[in-house]
Amino acid sequence: MERECAEPDCDRPIAVELHIPWADNRFVCAAHARVLGRRDGVVADPLPDEREHLLERGQSGDSEQSRE
Numbered sequence: 729m730e731r732e733c734a735e736p737d738c739d740r741p742i743a744v745e746l747h748i749p750w751a752d753n754r755f756v757c758a759a760h761a762r763v764l765g766r767r768d769g770v771v772a773d774p775l776p777d778e779r780e781h782l783l784e785r786g787q788s789g790d791s792e793q794s795r796e
């Protein structure tokens with residue numbers, strides 16, 4: 729099972745499903761979802777199963793500090 733980002737040169741685990749009006753849905757990592765999700769018409773749909781990865785990693789430096 730491939731659970732890696734669909735973007736080339738990226739092997740991070742997928743975290744988001746992108747609904748792309750002009751192409752097939754694409755599974756990408758959180759970082760790419762942030763970039764690609766800004767395009768018009770694209771809807772980023774976070775995967776519940778993968779949310780733990782996001783929380784564990786916190787690799788982007790702007791993780792949400794809403795715990796306390």
Ligand SMILES: [Zn+2]
Binds near residue numbers: 738760
């Ligand atoms: Zn990626």
